[in-house]
Amino acid sequence: MVVSPPRPGSGGRADIIAPHLANRSGGRHHGRARRTSPPSGCVRIERIRAWRRVNGMSGTGRKLWIALLGEVQARAGGRELALGAPRQRAVLAMLAIRAGQTVARAELIDGVWGDSAPASVEGSVHTYIHGLRRALSAAGGDVLVRTGAGYRLVLAPGEVDLAVAESRVEEARRVAASGDRSAAADLLAECLALWRGSPLGELPGPFAAAERRRLTEWRFQLVEERADLMLEAGRHREVIPDLGEAVQAEPFRERLRAQLMLALYRSGQRSEALAEFDAARRRFTGELGLDPGAELAELHRRMLRSDPGLDPAAAPRPGVPAPIPAQLPHAVSDFVGRVKELEQLCTWHTAAGGRPPVIFAIEGAGGIGKTSLAVRFARRLADSFPDGQLYLDLRGYDPKRPPLSTAEALGQLLWSLGCTRHHPDPDAQKATYRALLSDKRVLILLDNAVSPQQVRELLPGTSDSLLLVTSRNRLTGLGARDGAHRLSLGLLTEAEALDLLRRVVGGPRVDAEPQEAAELARLCGHLPLALRIAAEKASSGPESSLRELVRNLTAEQDRLDALHIDDDEMSSVRTVFSWSYTSLPGPVARTFRYLGLLNTTNIGVPAAAALLDRPVRETEEMLNTLCDRHLLDGAADHRFRFHDLVRLHAGELAIREEGPEERAAAIHRLLTWYVYSVRSAFLCAIPNYPLFPAGVPEPRRGWQKFDTRESAYAWYEAEAPNIAALTRRAAELGEYEIAWQLPWYMHDHYYSTGQLTEWLELLGIGLSAAEKLEDPEPQARVLNGLGIAHSRIGRNDVAVRHLQRGIDIARKRGHSGQLLRLLTNLASTLREMKNYEQGIAHAQEAWLLAVDIGGHYEISGTLDTLCELYVESKRPAQALECGAVGLEAARAGQIGLIEANLLVNVAHAHRDLGDVTTAAREYEKALKLCTKLRDRYHEALALLGLAELQRRKSRYPESREQAQRALDILVSLDGEEAETAREFLSALDAETGFGPDDRAP
Structure with missing residues (x-):
């Protein structure tokens, strides 16, 4: 099996392999001759010595050599360099592992100090960088350079032992792919010789701890990979000592134990091989309470019956059964929810009847639980696939390694199916793979697929097998071309999220703090990975309360730090998101970062195009790509949304990778686009309104245009949360012209929907912004809006103060139009x-x-106000005179809100004159117009008017139904007329003899 270095925190034991193990890997003989060459063991020893000299490991050769696979050391010109204190060495290690890349100062602090960073940490970083630069100067040239964002170590690939090891492993795999297993094993021995003990020694800090685990795990994997090659090459006797030492260091690593058993068996030491199994069983049972795994047990059974298939042969012989693979990962013990998804998968499986090969694709964002669901489903069906279960990580989102190629993936699958003969031709590999599966029922779980093509190459052909795939990308092509059933996995429900917390933290603790538990689930965005990390933090400190954890998560800038497990970098929410990000093409990655600048709930394509300064079509393609990668959520209305935690990660990347000037320019483009778009919507709703200059340049790529009032009001409704957020952002950034205009132009939306509390907040921000401008006229406009809003919620004394202040400004400025509006609203x-x-x-x-x-x-506006005043002062005839002219002007100017209010007041006047039929007709006209305008406020007033007419006709059920509808609307809008509706219903009850308890619920 070909193994690559795992990502930080990818699993495996943290124990350190015995330092002498790798040094023994290069000094043994094959026990056979190779053409006319010297014994291969001698060849290997000489190659290792020569290679160490070439790479400066003996003190000669290259001028600079940095060693990380043991105690961190550096040599230049044959002399060891003084690297200073442990934390200074930790800084060097971090820079060397990421040689050629810029490491930000903040990353260095996080990696070396973690949460224990003192207030003086910035100075310490500067001191350590200065010390390292002085030490490395012996190598000549600028080895450690400062960049705008941090520091970079400029090294050649052969100047770091880790880079050399990675290069040698790649060379070994190329040699193995060519068919020379023995030479490939020798190359891996050279690689293993680089280890001098525990990687990075005892350096402090979370980065060193994570890398120490990763490199230790990789070393064991290379030992296993080399053992496979040695066994295939017939060098089983030679590999026994190395495997024995590895098993002693890692006694619970079953793959190593199986390799040792096979090497002993093939070397004629059958009793020793069986004794190894007995020793493993005793240790597993005594220390873990478990039996050895299926692979080890099956190998033991085959040895007991002297299975010919265990003989050193290149491939299973006809008639000799291959071992049945059982590779499914362990299922999560506290798996919750996903009932509907599991039922859907089972339904698909039952409907397919297992023929032809069925393909299920589970898609979703990183950390959403795709693999957990796939493993749970696969284990549920395992008994239905008697020929085995295969598992393969296709590495679609590994930031350090490319996705598995077809040859690599097929090689691993073929090995798992018992075929050890290497086929250099991928077509031959596919043919062998499909032939082996043709008469079998095998469940194949392919995890982390990057594309339909990667999966398509691994389809089993005509077979009764089930192919189960997980991916962060949408595998649309796999469904269209290959008939895959695709399941898109969403977030957990609130109930499922709380259930998960109960299982991990404990039911009593969750039930003792129900509000904090619900808030914890919300802050984690109902994302399973985030919930598990939060639950683990809570369960690790049973004396702490959930309230403390919620407090730690509340600050957005620290939330991703809080959702991090110190000793398992792979389980960090930030790390999981980063895997998806690093796989993005450059322009799409930039789009992701720029979207992280937003404080809005969603964004439409035209607005995103303004933010990015790109054409709309190109922008939409990039947004769809992010949706395909499950980094962004799309909707039918062509609006795109981030998951809260993904948005935080995108914002971090924007700050880290984009300069302050670029970020400011992008936000300014977006704010300008919104100002001109909201002006456009306002003009569509009130076509003849005399607009004032915007005060900011027009957007370079245009703005939103509207054809109908309905489209303008729909846009208002969709964009209201975004405009609210951008009003706050504009004020924070000092964009005062924009900060007062955005809420001002939203008058029609807030007035008709009744969301007055939020409008008052935004107008308050707008007034503060307007007061910072030289021209006082914007203040008068905002004061007019404040007067309207306060009056609508019954704060009439406050409204009068705002309006009179605005009137004073308008009179001094001689602005008759503004004065007119202020006087009308004061009236x-x-x-x-x-x-x-x-x-x-x-x-x-x-x-x-x-x-x-x-x-x-x-x-129309002034006559509307006069009409209403005449109605309420019991002068209906004068009200109708004003109303008739006002309606004519409102309809000529297409001013919907004023027309709706006039219709209601004209209906009131007809009612008061006793013309019930005409009044009802005018109320119905108002309702029809309100439906088009989405104007719930005037809808409620018209319903109350109709209810009164129904009461006069003694149609009490109809009257009550309409009055109740009006009350429900007014309560939802927090309208002061809600009390009028309640009084009407109480009077109706008294009139009909019903009490409040007699009403239908």
């Missing part, structure tokens, strides 16, 4: 306060200004 507020005469006086002054200006908006 309306005075009406709310039952001060009708003073309100009519202000409304008439506004009306005279409107006549002078002559605009549809101004005329």
